[in-house]
Amino acid sequence: MYEAQINAYFDDPARRTQLVEAISRLARIRSVREDPQPGMPFGPGPAAALAEGLKLAEELGFTTHNYDNYVGAADLNDQETALHILCHLDVVGEGTGWTVTQPYEPKEVDGMLYGRGTDDDKGPVAAVLLAMQAVRELGVPLKRNVRLLMGTDEESGSSDLAYYYAREPYAPYTFSPDGEFPVINIEKGSYKPVFTQSWPEETALPRVKELHGGFRINVLPPEAECLLVGLSAEHVQSCCDAVATETGVRFEVRVEGDDLRVLCHGKGAHASTPEEGNNAITALLQLLCALPLADTPSTAALHSLNALFPHGDTAGHALGIAQSDEISGPLTLAFSLLEVTSTGLKGQFDSRVPICANESNCKAVAEASFARQGFAVQGEMDAPHHTPADTPLVQVLLKCYEQYSGRKGECLAIGGGTYVHDIPGGVAFGCAMPGFNGNMHGADEHTCIADQLTAAKIFAQAIIDLCA
Incomplete structure (x- = not known):
């Protein structure tokens, strides 16, 4: 029921204009997490985005509630809530390499809307709001409520949802358009340990004075840089050229007094799909291991890191934790963060682990590999998330997807942790269509406007089927 009405509603050109403007209003706000301020647990940016999201909802006539700038809620009606739809308004940092527009100046080109957050997750916020508006304006009688939850800390651990669900109950049904269609019902677990090593202050030449990689x-880090002392620019440039050819990254060498600053430009990607990027940290490590550095503890540590994380190894083979299963696929690994100073280093990698991974075949193996190279390591494993495909929620969502997309619905397993990773019975549902790459977390992030309108149709039908 209501398919013809929903199609006619969203095929009105006014809906497209409304969608683009709503996404753009949110995308103009730099909602990157920063240090907390009074009343702003994640800094002013996320708080400003939440205020704008709530304003959009209020303009559409929905009842709203702000949970102390952690989460904002928008309710379609005052009935008992049956469905939570989880979206987030925080974004990752803008990084570099943008070509179509500036990160916070949304721009439409060839049916795509560019800007940080347009794909993840401000576009979905707007699509859900329009879906709720459609259900109300079409006069569909609902017996229960749908509540849109707009969070502000998904990119840094989802402490926003922990705050909300410590105060409010879970809904019978929950989905989040924080992924892709059809339905993501399996999300891998994660293992993101921090490893360290220290040494006395060094004076031998040549050496690495400092190194910074990832943000x-x-x-997956698109950039890394280091400061070298005791080497000629000509020699370093020659090595840079050779390693650039081998790895596909780009190096810059700058003379700064007696030092050389080497900048490595790779390609960013989401840590759950590291094979789609080009890791600047591991490429820089490969370069440093090709230079004639002094035999010092820092040099030995850099060689150890290069052995544990060779450039291009996105499966954890060198670390000894590569594994896969038929249900959830292979382990993925992204060496994301590294800081080296004159007296030590601190690094962290992000691995998404399949259902078959456990403490003994993953965590213990990695810890042993680090120990053999003289590193201290700390970090726990997080369990995977699995909602069975035969649950009523999944079956309804697959039907709605097939109804409006014209494509076959199926369940997917992914490495990324979506917004429902810790929600019992929750699944990720949209907004990206199969095969679409919006360059989430990278430069020139974008969303397909037509796909967002189709998603809004799907969400409207899902709201009707689950709440009417």
Whole structure:
């Protein structure tokens, strides 16, 4: 029921204009997590985005509630809530390499809307709001409520949802358009340990004085840089050229007094799909291991890291934890963060582990590999998330997807942790269509406007089927 009405509603050109403007209003806000301020647990950016999201919902006539700038809620009606739809308004840092537009200046080109957050997850927020508006304006009688939850800390651990669900109950049904269609019912677990090593202050030449790589644990680093002393620019440039040819990254060498600054430009990607990027940290390590550095503890540590994380190894083979299963697929690994100073280093990798991974065949093996190279390591494993495919929620969502997309519905397993990873019975549902790559977390992030409108149709039908 209501398919013809829903199609006619969203095929109105006014809906497209409304969608683009709503996404753009949210995407203009730099909602990257920063240090907390009074009343702003994740800094001013996420709080500003939440205020704008709630304003959008109120303009559409929905009842809203702000949970202390952790989460904002928008209710379609005052009935008992049957469905939670989880979206987030925080975004990862903008990084570099944008070509179509500036990160927070949304721009439409050839049916795509570019800007940080347009795909993850501000576009979905707008699509859900329009779906709720459609259900109300079409006069569909509902027996229960749908509540849109707009969070502000998904990219840094989802402490926003922990805050909300410590105060409110789970809904019978929950989905999040924080992934892709059809339905993501399996999300891998994760293992993201921190490893360290220290040494006395060094003076031998040539050596690495400092190194900085990566900016967020769940982003494959597009950039890394180091400061060298005791080497000629000509020699370093020659090695850079050779390693660039081998790895596909780009190096810059800058003279800064007696030092050389080497910048490595790779390609960012989401940490759950590291094979789609080009890791600047591991490429820089490969370069440093090709240079004639002094025999010092720092040099030995860099060689050890290069052995444990060779460039291009996104499965954990060198670390000894590579594994796979038929249900959830292979383990993936992204060496995301590294800081080296004159007296030590600290690093962290992000691995998404399949259902078959456990403490003994993953965590213990990695810890042993680090110990053999003289590193201390700390970190626990997080369990995978699995909602069976035969649950009523999954079956309804698959039907709605097939109804409006014209494609076959199926369940997917992914390495990324979506917003429902810790929600009992929850699944990820949209907004990206199969095969679409919006360059989430990378430069020139974008969303397909037509796909977002189709998603809104699907969500409207899902709301009707689950709440009417």
